[in-house]
Amino acid sequence: MHHGTKVPEHPSEGYPHPHPPPQYTPNVPPQYTSNPIPLxxxxxxxxxxQVVHIQTIPAVGPQPTMVVCMNCHKNVMTRLEYEASTRTHIIALTCxxxxxxxxxxxxxxxxSCQNGNHYCPGCGAYIGTYTR
Incomplete structure:
Protein backbone atom coordinates (compact mmCIF):
# COMPACT_ATOMS: atom_id res chain seq x y z
CA MET A 1 0.00 0.00 0.00
CA HIS A 2 1.35 3.39 0.92
CA HIS A 3 4.73 3.82 2.52
CA GLY A 4 4.60 5.54 5.83
CA THR A 5 1.17 7.10 5.49
CA LYS A 6 -1.68 5.89 7.45
CA VAL A 7 -5.10 5.72 5.80
CA PRO A 8 -7.75 6.93 8.19
CA GLU A 9 -10.66 4.67 8.91
CA HIS A 10 -13.12 7.55 8.86
CA PRO A 11 -13.01 10.01 6.01
CA SER A 12 -13.28 13.00 8.39
CA GLU A 13 -9.99 12.16 10.09
CA GLY A 14 -6.88 13.72 8.72
CA TYR A 15 -8.30 15.49 5.68
CA PRO A 16 -8.05 19.21 5.63
CA HIS A 17 -11.60 20.58 5.36
CA PRO A 18 -12.38 24.21 4.71
CA HIS A 19 -13.61 26.15 7.68
CA PRO A 20 -17.37 26.59 7.85
CA PRO A 21 -18.66 29.93 6.53
CA PRO A 22 -19.25 32.70 9.06
CA GLN A 23 -22.65 32.77 10.68
CA TYR A 24 -25.26 34.84 8.73
CA THR A 25 -26.80 37.58 10.82
CA PRO A 26 -29.48 39.67 9.10
CA ASN A 27 -29.56 43.41 9.63
CA VAL A 28 -32.35 43.86 12.13
CA PRO A 29 -33.51 47.45 12.74
CA PRO A 30 -33.21 48.62 16.30
CA GLN A 31 -36.21 47.93 18.47
CA TYR A 32 -38.17 50.93 19.74
CA THR A 33 -39.94 51.20 23.01
CA SER A 34 -43.71 51.21 22.94
CA ASN A 35 -43.96 54.53 24.84
CA PRO A 36 -41.46 56.97 23.38
CA ILE A 37 -40.46 59.84 25.60
CA PRO A 38 -40.97 63.18 23.81
CA LEU A 39 -37.90 65.36 23.63
CA GLN A 50 -62.11 81.87 8.18
CA VAL A 51 -65.50 81.53 6.51
CA VAL A 52 -65.82 82.96 3.00
CA HIS A 53 -69.28 83.66 1.62
CA ILE A 54 -69.41 83.77 -2.16
CA GLN A 55 -72.37 85.61 -3.58
CA THR A 56 -73.13 85.15 -7.22
CA ILE A 57 -74.79 87.85 -9.26
CA PRO A 58 -78.19 86.56 -10.37
CA ALA A 59 -78.80 86.18 -14.08
CA VAL A 60 -81.05 89.01 -15.21
CA GLY A 61 -82.68 89.51 -18.58
CA PRO A 62 -84.41 92.21 -20.63
CA GLN A 63 -87.55 91.99 -18.44
CA PRO A 64 -88.01 92.39 -14.65
CA THR A 65 -86.77 89.19 -13.00
CA MET A 66 -87.68 87.37 -9.77
CA VAL A 67 -84.53 87.23 -7.58
CA VAL A 68 -83.43 87.18 -3.95
CA CYS A 69 -81.97 90.60 -3.12
CA MET A 70 -78.39 90.29 -1.83
CA ASN A 71 -78.92 93.34 0.40
CA CYS A 72 -82.31 92.81 2.11
CA HIS A 73 -82.50 89.02 1.39
CA LYS A 74 -86.12 89.26 0.20
CA ASN A 75 -87.58 87.50 -2.82
CA VAL A 76 -88.47 90.40 -5.16
CA MET A 77 -89.36 91.26 -8.77
CA THR A 78 -86.62 93.64 -9.94
CA ARG A 79 -87.26 97.24 -10.96
CA LEU A 80 -85.75 97.89 -14.39
CA GLU A 81 -84.14 101.15 -15.50
CA TYR A 82 -82.61 101.64 -18.94
CA GLU A 83 -79.30 103.38 -19.56
CA ALA A 84 -77.54 104.38 -22.79
CA SER A 85 -74.57 102.20 -23.63
CA THR A 86 -71.72 102.25 -26.12
CA ARG A 87 -74.03 100.41 -28.50
CA THR A 88 -76.62 103.20 -28.18
CA HIS A 89 -74.00 105.83 -29.10
CA ILE A 90 -72.69 103.81 -32.07
CA ILE A 91 -76.23 103.43 -33.50
CA ALA A 92 -76.82 107.20 -33.14
CA LEU A 93 -73.44 108.00 -34.78
CA THR A 94 -74.18 105.61 -37.65
CA CYS A 95 -77.51 107.38 -38.28
CA SER A 112 -83.72 97.44 -26.91
CA CYS A 113 -80.82 99.79 -27.81
CA GLN A 114 -79.89 100.34 -24.16
CA ASN A 115 -78.66 98.30 -21.19
CA GLY A 116 -81.17 97.34 -18.51
CA ASN A 117 -80.10 97.92 -14.88
CA HIS A 118 -82.00 95.85 -12.33
CA TYR A 119 -82.66 97.20 -8.80
CA CYS A 120 -84.44 95.86 -5.73
CA PRO A 121 -87.80 97.68 -5.41
CA GLY A 122 -87.71 97.32 -1.62
CA CYS A 123 -84.28 98.64 -0.64
CA GLY A 124 -83.07 100.09 -3.97
CA ALA A 125 -79.91 97.92 -4.08
CA TYR A 126 -78.31 97.31 -7.47
CA ILE A 127 -78.84 93.68 -8.58
CA GLY A 128 -77.29 93.44 -12.06
CA THR A 129 -77.22 94.70 -15.63
CA TYR A 130 -78.61 93.11 -18.77
CA THR A 131 -76.19 94.10 -21.55
CA ARG A 132 -77.42 94.13 -25.11
Whole structure:
Protein backbone atom coordinates (compact mmCIF):
# COMPACT_ATOMS: atom_id res chain seq x y z
CA MET A 1 0.00 0.00 0.00
CA HIS A 2 1.35 3.39 0.92
CA HIS A 3 4.73 3.82 2.52
CA GLY A 4 4.60 5.54 5.83
CA THR A 5 1.17 7.10 5.49
CA LYS A 6 -1.68 5.89 7.45
CA VAL A 7 -5.10 5.72 5.80
CA PRO A 8 -7.75 6.93 8.19
CA GLU A 9 -10.66 4.67 8.91
CA HIS A 10 -13.12 7.55 8.86
CA PRO A 11 -13.01 10.01 6.01
CA SER A 12 -13.28 13.00 8.39
CA GLU A 13 -9.99 12.16 10.09
CA GLY A 14 -6.88 13.72 8.72
CA TYR A 15 -8.30 15.49 5.68
CA PRO A 16 -8.05 19.21 5.63
CA HIS A 17 -11.60 20.58 5.36
CA PRO A 18 -12.38 24.21 4.71
CA HIS A 19 -13.61 26.15 7.68
CA PRO A 20 -17.37 26.59 7.85
CA PRO A 21 -18.66 29.93 6.53
CA PRO A 22 -19.25 32.70 9.06
CA GLN A 23 -22.65 32.77 10.68
CA TYR A 24 -25.26 34.84 8.73
CA THR A 25 -26.80 37.58 10.82
CA PRO A 26 -29.48 39.67 9.10
CA ASN A 27 -29.56 43.41 9.63
CA VAL A 28 -32.35 43.86 12.13
CA PRO A 29 -33.51 47.45 12.74
CA PRO A 30 -33.21 48.62 16.30
CA GLN A 31 -36.21 47.93 18.47
CA TYR A 32 -38.17 50.93 19.74
CA THR A 33 -39.94 51.20 23.01
CA SER A 34 -43.71 51.21 22.94
CA ASN A 35 -43.96 54.53 24.84
CA PRO A 36 -41.46 56.97 23.38
CA ILE A 37 -40.46 59.84 25.60
CA PRO A 38 -40.97 63.18 23.81
CA LEU A 39 -37.90 65.36 23.63
CA UNK A 40 -39.93 68.57 23.80
CA UNK A 41 -43.46 68.96 25.08
CA UNK A 42 -45.70 69.83 22.15
CA UNK A 43 -48.21 72.66 22.32
CA UNK A 44 -51.14 72.49 19.92
CA UNK A 45 -52.79 75.76 18.99
CA UNK A 46 -55.92 75.90 16.90
CA UNK A 47 -55.92 78.39 14.06
CA UNK A 48 -58.99 80.61 13.64
CA UNK A 49 -61.41 79.42 10.98
CA GLN A 50 -62.11 81.87 8.18
CA VAL A 51 -65.50 81.53 6.51
CA VAL A 52 -65.82 82.96 3.00
CA HIS A 53 -69.28 83.66 1.62
CA ILE A 54 -69.41 83.77 -2.16
CA GLN A 55 -72.37 85.61 -3.58
CA THR A 56 -73.13 85.15 -7.22
CA ILE A 57 -74.79 87.85 -9.26
CA PRO A 58 -78.19 86.56 -10.37
CA ALA A 59 -78.80 86.18 -14.08
CA VAL A 60 -81.05 89.01 -15.21
CA GLY A 61 -82.68 89.51 -18.58
CA PRO A 62 -84.41 92.21 -20.63
CA GLN A 63 -87.55 91.99 -18.44
CA PRO A 64 -88.01 92.39 -14.65
CA THR A 65 -86.77 89.19 -13.00
CA MET A 66 -87.68 87.37 -9.77
CA VAL A 67 -84.53 87.23 -7.58
CA VAL A 68 -83.43 87.18 -3.95
CA CYS A 69 -81.97 90.60 -3.12
CA MET A 70 -78.39 90.29 -1.83
CA ASN A 71 -78.92 93.34 0.40
CA CYS A 72 -82.31 92.81 2.11
CA HIS A 73 -82.50 89.02 1.39
CA LYS A 74 -86.12 89.26 0.20
CA ASN A 75 -87.58 87.50 -2.82
CA VAL A 76 -88.47 90.40 -5.16
CA MET A 77 -89.36 91.26 -8.77
CA THR A 78 -86.62 93.64 -9.94
CA ARG A 79 -87.26 97.24 -10.96
CA LEU A 80 -85.75 97.89 -14.39
CA GLU A 81 -84.14 101.15 -15.50
CA TYR A 82 -82.61 101.64 -18.94
CA GLU A 83 -79.30 103.38 -19.56
CA ALA A 84 -77.54 104.38 -22.79
CA SER A 85 -74.57 102.20 -23.63
CA THR A 86 -71.72 102.25 -26.12
CA ARG A 87 -74.03 100.41 -28.50
CA THR A 88 -76.62 103.20 -28.18
CA HIS A 89 -74.00 105.83 -29.10
CA ILE A 90 -72.69 103.81 -32.07
CA ILE A 91 -76.23 103.43 -33.50
CA ALA A 92 -76.82 107.20 -33.14
CA LEU A 93 -73.44 108.00 -34.78
CA THR A 94 -74.18 105.61 -37.65
CA CYS A 95 -77.51 107.38 -38.28
CA UNK A 96 -75.68 110.74 -38.43
CA UNK A 97 -73.04 109.40 -40.86
CA UNK A 98 -75.76 108.24 -43.25
CA UNK A 99 -77.53 111.61 -43.12
CA UNK A 100 -80.34 110.39 -40.88
CA UNK A 101 -79.77 113.08 -38.27
CA UNK A 102 -83.41 113.23 -37.11
CA UNK A 103 -83.24 109.45 -36.49
CA UNK A 104 -80.06 109.75 -34.41
CA UNK A 105 -82.02 110.39 -31.21
CA UNK A 106 -84.24 107.31 -31.59
CA UNK A 107 -81.79 104.80 -29.95
CA UNK A 108 -81.99 106.88 -26.75
CA UNK A 109 -85.77 106.22 -26.57
CA UNK A 110 -85.78 102.56 -27.62
CA UNK A 111 -85.20 100.17 -24.69
CA SER A 112 -83.72 97.44 -26.91
CA CYS A 113 -80.82 99.79 -27.81
CA GLN A 114 -79.89 100.34 -24.16
CA ASN A 115 -78.66 98.30 -21.19
CA GLY A 116 -81.17 97.34 -18.51
CA ASN A 117 -80.10 97.92 -14.88
CA HIS A 118 -82.00 95.85 -12.33
CA TYR A 119 -82.66 97.20 -8.80
CA CYS A 120 -84.44 95.86 -5.73
CA PRO A 121 -87.80 97.68 -5.41
CA GLY A 122 -87.71 97.32 -1.62
CA CYS A 123 -84.28 98.64 -0.64
CA GLY A 124 -83.07 100.09 -3.97
CA ALA A 125 -79.91 97.92 -4.08
CA TYR A 126 -78.31 97.31 -7.47
CA ILE A 127 -78.84 93.68 -8.58
CA GLY A 128 -77.29 93.44 -12.06
CA THR A 129 -77.22 94.70 -15.63
CA TYR A 130 -78.61 93.11 -18.77
CA THR A 131 -76.19 94.10 -21.55
CA ARG A 132 -77.42 94.13 -25.11
Missing amino acids: HPSVITQQPV CLFGLIPCAILPYFID
